Every structure is written in C-alpha cells, then in structure tokens.
Amino acid sequence: MIGGIAGRILHVNLSTNSVVVEETKREVVEKLIGGYGYAAWIFYNYWRKEGPFDAFSGKNPLIFMTGPLTGVSAFGAKACVASRSPVTRGFSWSVFSGCFGVSLKKAGFDGIVVTGKAERPVYIVVDEGRIEVRDAEHLWGRDTFEVFNYVQKVHGRDFKAIAIGPAGENLVKMAAIVTSERRVAARTGLGAVMGYKKLKAIVVRGSKHIKVYDESVLAELNRAWLTRARQTPRGRSLSDYGTAAMVSIYMATGGLPIKNWTLYAWSGSEKLTGQYIMDKYGKGPRRRVCGEGVLCSIACERVVEYVDERFGHYEGKGPEYESIAGLGLMTMISDPVAVIKLNELCDKLGLDTISTGAVVAWAMEAYEKGAITKEEAGGLELKWGSVEAALKLVENIAYRRGLGALLAEGVKKASEVVGRGSERYALHVKGVEVPYHDPRLWKSMGLVYATSNRGACHLQGMTYHVDRGALKLPEYGIEGPPKTSAERVKAVIVTQNLCAFLDSAGLCKFGTLGVVDFDFVAKVWSAATGIELDKYGVLRAGERIWYMARFLNYTLGLTNHDDALPARFIEEPVKEGPGAGSVCDDFAVMLELFYRERGLESSENFVKKLAETGLLDLLGGIGEIRVW
Amino acid sequence: MLENNEYCKKCFKCCINTQMILTRSDIERLVSRGYRGFYELRDGFYRLVNKNGKCIFLDESGLCRVYPVRPIGCRSYPLVYDEEEGVVLDPLCPLSKSVKREELAKGIQLLEQALRELEETYSYGVDWELFRKSSAKLLSK
Numbered sequence: 001m002i003g004g005i006a007g008r009i010l011h012v013n014l015s016t017n018s019v020v021v022e023e024t025k026r027e028v029v030e031k032l033i034g035g036y037g038y039a040a041w042i043f044y045n046y047w048r049k050e051g052p053f054d055a056f057s058g059k060n061p062l063i064f065m066t067g068p069l070t071g072v073s074a075f076g077a078k079a080c081v082a083s084r085s086p087v088t089r090g091f092s093w094s095v096f097s098g099c100f101g102v103s104l105k106k107a108g109f110d111g112i113v114v115t116g117k118a119e120r121p122v123y124i125v126v127d128e129g130r131i132e133v134r135d136a137e138h139l140w141g142r143d144t145f146e147v148f149n150y151v152q153k154v155h156g157r158d159f160k161a162i163a164i165g166p167a168g169e170n171l172v173k174m175a176a177i178v179t180s181e182r183r184v185a186a187r188t189g190l191g192a193v194m195g196y197k198k199l200k201a202i203v204v205r206g207s208k209h210i211k212v213y214d215e216s217v218l219a220e221l222n223r224a225w226l227t228r229a230r231q232t233p234r235g236r237s238l239s240d241y242g243t244a245a246m247v248s249i250y251m252a253t254g255g256l257p258i259k260n261w262t263l264y265a266w267s268g269s270e271k272l273t274g275q276y277i278m279d280k281y282g283k284g285p286r287r288r289v290c291g292e293g294v295l296c297s298i299a300c301e302r303v304v305e306y307v308d309e310r311f312g313h314y315e316g317k318g319p320e321y322e323s324i325a326g327l328g329l330m331t332m333i334s335d336p337v338a339v340i341k342l343n344e345l346c347d348k349l350g351l352d353t354i355s356t357g358a359v360v361a362w363a364m365e366a367y368e369k370g371a372i373t374k375e376e377a378g379g380l381e382l383k384w385g386s387v388e389a390a391l392k393l394v395e396n397i398a399y400r401r402g403l404g405a406l407l408a409e410g411v412k413k414a415s416e417v418v419g420r421g422s423e424r425y426a427l428h429v430k431g432v433e434v435p436y437h438d439p440r441l442w443k444s445m446g447l448v449y450a451t452s453n454r455g456a457c458h459l460q461g462m463t464y465h466v467d468r469g470a471l472k473l474p475e476y477g478i479e480g481p482p483k484t485s486a487e488r489v490k491a492v493i494v495t496q497n498l499c500a501f502l503d504s505a506g507l508c509k510f511g512t513l514g515v516v517d518f519d520f521v522a523k524v525w526s527a528a529t530g531i532e533l534d535k536y537g538v539l540r541a542g543e544r545i546w547y548m549a550r551f552l553n554y555t556l557g558l559t560n561h562d563d564a565l566p567a568r569f570i571e572e573p574v575k576e577g578p579g580a581g582s583v584c585d586d587f588a589v590m591l592e593l594f595y596r597e598r599g600l601e602s603s604e605n606f607v608k609k610l611a612e613t614g615l616l617d618l619l620g621g622i623g624e625i626r627v628w
Numbered sequence: 629m630l631e632n633n634e635y636c637k638k639c640f641k642c643c644i645n646t647q648m649i650l651t652r653s654d655i656e657r658l659v660s661r662g663y664r665g666f667y668e669l670r671d672g673f674y675r676l677v678n679k680n681g682k683c684i685f686l687d688e689s690g691l692c693r694v695y696p697v698r699p700i701g702c703r704s705y706p707l708v709y710d711e712e713e714g715v716v717l718d719p720l721c722p723l724s725k726s727v728k729r730e731e732l733a734k735g736i737q738l739l740e741q742a743l744r745e746l747e748e749t750y751s752y753g754v755d756w757e758l759f760r761k762s763s764a765k766l767l768s769k
Contacts, residue, residue, distance in 0.1 A: 423656070446662075561697065564660035571659055587662030628696045 002029055003213030004068035004528040009042070010109045010131065012124060014197055015058055015116030019131050024110045030531055031618050034067035034110070035504035036093035037545035039082035040552055042113055043091060044619065047555065055086035055189075056171070056196045058117040064104070064162075064202070065111035067506025068529045071102030072212050074225040074295040075511030079104070080503060084556065085188040085454070087173050087410060088430040091552035092454040094177070094185035095503050099160040099291035100204060107206030118198040123163075125155070126204045136200040140169060143348040144178040151180065151203050160291075161203045165350025167398040168195035172408040174355035174397070174433070178347055181291050182317050186352035188432055188454050189410075213530030221524050225516060226297040234470065234514035235298050239287065242300045243321035243510075244274030247329075253468060254579020255438040258329045259384060260361040260425055261568055265577030268334025268385075272324050274302070277336050281306050283315060300510055304340060311341045319343040319353075322458075325436035326357020331364060332385040342390060349398035355410060358433035360393050362411045362426055363403070371420040378402035427566040430455035430558070439569045439584045442467035444488040446584035447594055448496070450565045453549040459503075461496040462513060463488070471514045473498075475535050485589045492590075493597060497542030504545050544613045550600075551610060554625050560600060561628065563591065603627050629704055629735030635723060640690050642705055642721060643683040649673040651745035654699040661697055673750060700745060704738035709754070714762025715739060729767065736763045 001007075002024075011020040028041050046061045053059035062083045069076040079101025085092035104112065107126050114124070118133075121140040125132045139147055147163040161180045168175040168191035175191030176184045185191075212218050229235040237245050247269060250256045254264040270276065278286065283305040289296045302318030319327070319339055327346070328339040346353045366372040367382035374381065378396075380403075382389050396404025406414050411433055415426035427434045432455025439446035448461035458464065465471035469481045473494060482488040498518070502509050505525065512521060518535040525533050533541065553562075569584045599605040603625045610616045630636055650658075650667050655674060658666060666684050667674045676699070677684045685693045692698055706721035715736065717724040727735075743754045 561657075564657070565662065567656060567659040570662055570664060583664075584662070585664070589662070591662055 001211070001530070002026055002068065003211055003530050004070075004072045005029065005034070006105050006108050006110045006208075006210065008109050009111045009113065010126070011113045011115065012131065012133065013116040014114060014118040014122065014133065014199065017133060027618065029068060029529070031541070031614060032545055032548060033501060033504035033541050034070075035065055035078070035506055036080045036082045036095070037500065037504035037541075037548060039063040039065040039080065039093060039111070040091060040545070040548045041618070042111075043082060043084075044552060044555075046115070047552075053084070055084045055089065055193055058197070059115065060084045060193060062114040062190070062193050062197060062199070063111060064114075066101040066105050067504055069525065070506030071105050072210055072528050073218065073507070073524050074222040074297075075229075075508040076506045077101075077290055077294045077296060077508050078503065078506045081177055081185045081190050083190055083193045085190065086171070086192050087189045087432055088455045088558070090430065090453065090556050090558045091549055092188040092190065093503070094187045094190050095459070096162075096177070096179055096183050096185040097290040097294070097508060098179040098181040098183040099293070100162050100179050100202075101506065102291065102293070103160040103204040103206045105206065105210055106208045107204055108208055112202065114197060114199060117196065121198045121200050123199065123201040123203060126202070126206075127159075128206060128208070139200045141166060144350055145348050147201050148180045151201070155203055155205070158207075159203050159205045161201050163201035163350070164191045164194045164199075165348060165398065167350040167408075168192055169200075170398065170400050170408070171195055172351070172397060172400065173410045173413070173431075174352040174359070174408070176346075176350050176352045178350055182347050183290050184347065184352070186354065187457065189352075191350050212528045214527045218524065218527040221520070221527055222295060225511070225520070225524070226295065229297045229511055229515050232515050235511070238300045238510050239298045241274030241278055242287070242302045242318065244277060244302065244319065244324055246274075246321040247324060248273040248275060249468075252578065253441065254574075254577050255441040256329050257325055257436045257438060259332055260330055260365045261427060261438070262572075262574065263576065264574045264579055266329075266332065268332060269329060271334050271336050272328045272339065274321075277304065277318060277340075278302060281318070281336065281340070296508070296511060298511055306337050306340065308337050311337065314340065314344065316344070317347075322435055323353040323357070326354045327360075327390070329436070330357045330361035331390055333387055333390060334385065335387060338387040338390075342394060345391065345394050349394070351394065351398060354435050355433040356394060356397065358427065359397070359407045359411050359414065360390055362415065362422070363393065363407060364389075365425050366415075366418060366420075366422045369421070371418055371422040372403070376403060425568060427568060428456060429564065429566070430562050432456045434566065437464040438579075439565065439587075440573065440582045441579045443584050443586060444482060444492050444590070446565050446569055446587045447488065447492045447590045450563045450587070450591065451492075451496075451594060453546070453553055459509065460499050461492050462499060462509065463491050463495050465514065466491045466495065473518070475517045475519060476539065485586045486593060488586075489590050489593045489597060492594065494539070496546055497539050499542070500545040500549070501538050501542030504542075540613070544615060547609060547613050547615055550606075551615065551619075551622070551625070554606070554627060555623065559626060559628055560595070600627055629707060629731050629738055630723060630727075633723070637691065639722060640682070640686055642702075642718075643686045643692070645678055645681055646676045646683045648676045648683070648699055648701050649746065650675060650699050650701075651742065652749040653745055654701075657697055658694060658699075661694070663694065700738065700742040704735050704742050707732070707735040707739050709739060709743060709759070711755075714755070714758040715766055716762070717766070732767060736767070
C-alpha cells in the first residue's frame with residue numbers, strides 16, 4: 001500500500017453519462033509521483049487509444065488530480081488540472097490550492113478524469129463515494145461567486161467546489177477554473193476546455209481518513225516544518241504581505257513590468273505595494289490560509305476591505321503580486337481600489353489575471369501606436385491608466401463582445417489579426433502571456449519562460465529568486481546567484497525539476513523553496529507514502545515528470561521552435577529606472593547549452609533521455625519523435 | 629531544401645560573403661532565439677551580416693550555428709529566384725546539378741513561401757507567372 005493516496009481514480013464520461021473507477025497504479029506513483037505527472041500518464045493513455053484530438057474535442061480528457069502529499073503533509077494544499085491546452089495546443093496543467101483536492105481525496109478519489117461533452121450544461125457532484133451528474137442549466141451564465149453561493153445553500157457548507165465563469169462558457173482562451181475559496185487554476189485556458197464540455201462545476205464532499213505510511217513520524221515532521229516556515233525570511237515576508245511584497249522589492253531592483261514592459265520606474269507603483277495596500281485597506285486578522293484545515297503557517301492570502309463611491313463596499317481577498325502587476329502596473333492603473341476590483345471581476349468571470357492584464361496592456365499599446373483605432377475599440381478610449389477602459393475590456397473579453405472577442409483569443413492571435421507591427425509588443429511564449437518577472441534583469445527567467453512546457457510561466461523554475469539572491473539550494477550545488485550562462489542553465493534545470501516534483505506531489509512552493517531543504521522534503525515524502533526517496537531521488541522524479549511533459553508536447557506536435565522568447569526582452573532595453581539598459585543578452589547561449597544538457601538537440605538524444613529516466617519502460621512503445 | 633545533406637556539412641560556399649535577404653519572420657524568429665546584431669540594411673533589404681568575409685552564423689567547424697532556425701532563403705537554397713530567368717538552381721552550389729526531383733518540388737514550395745514573405749516585408753513584386761513557368765520547366769528536366 002502507498003500512503004497518502006486514496007487508491008482510486010474516477011473517470012466520468014459526459015457524452016455517455018458513464019462512470020468508471022480505476023485503481024491508482026503504484027508504478028506510476030513511483031515514477032511520476034502524482035498531480036500533473038500522473039495526469040500526463042493518464043493523458044497519454046487516452047491519446048494512445050483515441051488520439052489525435054484537439055483541445056476542444058469530447059475526446060480530450062480534463063484531468064483533476066491530487067498528489068500523495070495533498071492534505072496529509074504541511075503545505076500539502078495543491079491539486080492540479082491537466083488537459084490539452086487550447087492556447088499552447090500542447091499538454092498543459094494548472095495548479096491550484098484550497099480544499100478541493102483534499103476533499104476529493106477524502107471522498108475516496110485521487111483524481112477525476114472528465115471526458116466527453118454534455119449536451120446541456122451539467123455539474124458533477126461527488127458526495128463521499130457517490131457520483132451524480134446534475135443539470136446545471138440554471139447555473140449557466142452565472143459568475144463563479146453565484147455558483148459557490150448556490151453550492152453552499154443547496155448542498156451545504158461542507159461541500160467544496162470548483163467552477164468556471166462566463167469566460168469559460170464562452171471558450172475564452174484565458175479562461176480559468178476557480179475554487180470556492182477564490183483560488184484559481186488560471187493558466188493556459190483550461191477553463192475553456194471545461195466550458196467546451198458544458199461542465200459548469202464539480203462539487204465535492206469527503207470525510208474519510210487518508211492513511212499515511214508512518215503517522216507519528218509525519219506528524220513530527222509536519223510540526224517542525226510549520227514552525228520552521230515562520231522563522232525564515234521567505235516565509236515571514238509572504239506571511240506579512242503575501243506575494244504583493246514583490247512590488248516594493250522590484251521597485252528597488254528594477255524589473256516591474258510597467259506599461260507593457262517598457263518602464264521600470266513610475267510613481268504610480270508606490271500605491272500598489274503590498275505594504276501600502278495592507279496599511280490602507282488591510283482588514284484584521286489580515287491574512288488567511290487558502291482552505292479550511294490546510295496545514296500552513298504562512299497564510300499568504302491578504303484580506304482587504306474598502307468602501308468606494310464607484311464600487312461600493314468590498315471585503316475579501318486582496319490581489320497577489322501577479323494580479324497587481326498584470327492589472328495595475330502593465331496597464332498603468334495606480335488606483336489600488338480599482339486593481340482590487342479588477343481582480344475580483346476576473347475571479348467572478350473566471351479569467352486568468354496574468355493573461356487578462358497582458359492583453360489589456362497590449363491593446364493599450366496598440367491604441368497608443370495607432371494599430372487599434374477608437375472605432376475598432378467600440379468607441380472606448382484605451383488610454384494608459386484608464387480604469388473605465390480596463391473594466392469594460394475585462395467584461396467584454398469574458399463575454400466576447402466587440403474588441404473583447406478578439407482579445408479573448410490572447411495576445412498572440414490578436415496581434416496576428418491586427419498586424420501593423422503589433423506582434424512586436426505581444427509578449428507570449430507558446431501563446432501564453434508572460435508573467436511578471438523580467439528576464440532582462442533576471443536573465444535565467446528568459447530560459448525558464450521559453451522552455452517551460454506549458455508556455456511562459458514563472459512557476460516552472462523559480463530562478464527569479466535565485467538570480468536575485470533570495471533562494472539558495474546548496475543541497476544541489478546552488479550556493480548563490482549564478483554568474484555565467486552555464487551556471488544559469490544549471491539553476492534553471494534544477495529548479496524546473498524541483499518545481500515539477502512539488503506540483504506533482506501536491507506541495508506548495510511558498511512553503512518549500514527557501515524554507516526547508518530537499519533532504520527534509522524527501523523525508524516527508526517517504527514518511528507519508530512509504531516510498532523511499534532521498535534528495536537525489538526527488539530531483540530525478542522531477543526530471544522524469546519534466547521529460548514526460550516534454551514528450552507529450554513533441555507527441556502533440558510542438559517542437560523546439562516553440563521555445564521562443566519575445567524579442568522585446570532581447571532587443572529593447574528599458575531606458576530609465578534601476579536596472580535600466582539590461583537585456584537578456586545571453587539567451588542564445590543559454591538555450592544552446594540547455595538543449596545539450598537536456599538532450600533536446602536531436603530526436604535520437606531525446607529518446608536516449610527517455611530511456612535513461614525510465615520513461616521508455618513505463619510508456620511501452622512510443623511513436624516517432626520530432627524535436628525540430 | 630537539402631536538409632541535413634552530408635556534402636553540405638563539408639562545404640560552405642554559399643555562406644561566403646553572403647547576400648542573403650531576411651524576411652520579417654526570419655528576423656523575429658532569430659531574435660526570439662536570442663541572436664542579436666546578425667542583420668543589417670544593405671541595398672534596400674535586411675541581409676545577413678558577414679564577419680571576416682563569411683556569414684556571422686558560420687562556426688569554426690564550418691557548420692551553421694542556427695541551422696534548425698536558419699533563414700527561409702537559406703532553407704530553399706540552392707533554389708533561387710532570378711528576376712529575369714525566374715526559378716533557377718544557383719550554379720555556385722556544387723550540388724546544383726544533382727538535385728533530385730522530390731527535393732526540387734519541396735524546394736519550390738519553400739521558395740514560394742520565401743517570396744511571399746518577401747512581398748509582405750518589402751512590398752517586393754514577384755512575377756508569379758514567370759515563377760510558375762520557370763518552376764514547371766525545372767521540374768520537367
């Protein structure tokens with residue numbers, strides 16, 4: 001028996017209304033851990049049986065998966081959703097926290113795989129062991145908050161839910177899946193896959209005890225971990241101001257993505273720091289964990305309150321760094337209340353704040369440069385800093401109205417349609433808008449963004465912390481900020497592998513990186529699951545998951561050509577502010593070294609890597625692989 | 629069009645003093661792979677820069693540093709478009725006499741794409757009638 005897992009995975013087909021329960025396989029957990037690693041394996045099996053299929057196809061499985069540490073270890077708050085992305089067109093996943101994953105496991109399932117496509121809107125209820133597909137006609141068109149209110153009223157407080165908003169229903173490419181605690185599986189448009197299936201929500205109640213391998217050892221480790229987290233600078237900073245603390249950090253170093261990445265210094269950023277927002281709008285007790293019963297001593301979520309003549313009274317979640325950067329800095333909206341409002345609107349409509357902010361900022365730059373006219377914008381003046389324009393655009397994106405219909409496709413597609421040179425300032429990798437850690441300053445981030453298997457993502461190798469000296473991993477030979485291209489490549493590969501492990505195990509990166517070392521993480525893993533791993537084993541497992549995702553992308557038709565960094569980061573230095581003048585000048589060198597290290601320069605070398613990591617055995621036969 | 633040809637790996641005649649024209653997408657693609665300072669405006673077109681009389685991307689061992697992402701004109705070579713003659717095989721290339729029919733057909737497709745990109749980037753006018761006739765002639769040989 002493996003500890004930490006429920007041992008069963010649920011397959012629900014919405015076309016045939018049938019349910020199949022499958023056993024969670026030991027060899028897959030041993031090799032691919034859980035979470036998106038396990039989901040990748042499930043995806044491949046569907047692909048092998050029923051592929052090829054597109055993102056918007058009944059055959060495309062939408063896989064919700066927990067990790068063995070979800071709900072059993074400290075900081076084990078994560079679950080993930082995985083599928084073929086309508087944005088990257090490759091295999092993709094999005095990780096989210098809150099109670100949904102824990103409840104699912106307590107209901108007796110490690111994951112739910114949704115296939116098929118319902119004829120009319122439905123939602124799935126998993127109540128302990130019972131499964132039911134219910135009519136959701138009355139919920140279709142509603143925002144996510146309304147859905148969660150409904151769930152509380154009709155099903156009860158102990159039901160946890162995830163849902164899509166109007167954006168997902170309208171197949172918006174930046175549509176997110178939102179949890180009842182307002183945590184969001186935001187990236188790569190998986191909300192649109194759910195919308196395509198006409199699946200409005202999944203509602204779960206579970207109360208079973210999750211067995212672990214060694215209860216007393218794990219309890220001891222959990223206690224030590226929770227205490228330790230509050231004693232580290234990383235943990236304390238996150239605890240005090242949440243991720244919003246990054247705003248003032250980047251004000252000092254440079255690197256804030258102001259005005260669609262063209263400025264580093266702007267007086268408006270002072271009102272968007274975590275400190276300013278908390279001092280002015282912070283509501284006691286000011287912080288919150290991401291879900292009831294989640295073992296976390298950091299509690300990165302801020303609670304804010306405002307009374308505003310435009311927006312009325314609000315009390316609830318405050319914006320995180322990425323949302324502040326996307327909806328505030330990128331668009332030059334310096335009014336914190338407006339940013340909190342925009343963030344709330346995105347959560348309600350079910351939109352990714354990173355991509356939404358980026359596409360609004362792109363439209364504003366296009367408007368400034370004359371690539372989008374006032375008529376094309378439906379009479380809206382898309383001026384930098386216009387709250388009115390941003391609010392309207394966000395809504396129009398979710399409902400695909402007017403210019404919003406084009407913006408709903410993301411900056412890549414939108415800039416291809418608009419043309420007029422606007423492709424230059426449409427910043428994305430594999431169609432996914434770039435999150436807000438500047439690769440001109442943190443050069444290794446250029447490599448992280450470009451080679452991430454799910455498109456531009458800061459969470460697939462968090463080297464912005466390594467580059468700025470805030471994260472060391474001495475257990476893997478990373479003692480400080482890398483100085484050469486080769487050192488950067490090493491830091492990227494190590495953190496890519498570690499992030500893959502953490503996401504798949506169900507662990508939160510905030511409670512782990514820079515808080516405990518990976519000898520400790522390995523001990524927790526072994527105590528919970530009974531599968532022995534040391535820090536090298538953790539790294540190898542992460543590596544294997546990374547190759548699995550890469551393998552799926554090659555299989556789905558992506559190639560190394562898709563590892564491209566936006567030209568603005570390479571050719572256009574920012575002129576003013578701290579850090580001015582830098583560009584990601586060694587990207588070509590890093591990429592070459594990276595391909596050599598990872599064995600991606602030729603198809604033969606890639607297959608060799610698959611064999612070395614043990615994936616070839618697990619997968620059985622594989623088809624032809626083309627890396628270029 | 630002579631993808632990964634063994635002979636090409638020993639010869640870099642077409643890389644000496646190159647006049648290769650780059651399309652907008654060539655430049656964007658190469659920049660987004662991190663390369664800078666490889667293009668300059670010469671005689672009205674963005675062209676590859678020469679260093680010591682050879683293409684800037686040619687490495688010490690005589691191989692192309694950007695082979696998988698090289699410009700589209702390099703990919704369709706030795707097939708070139710002559711304003712007078714239309715589609716021809718460049719006699720400078722030692723392989724121009726021994727190109728196979730399948731390769732030629734593939735090359736013509738690539739060249740067509742290259743010319744369309746050229747039209748788009750520089751508003752360059754291609755005589756498509758000539759393009760069609762001359763490529764048919766080449767294929768019938």
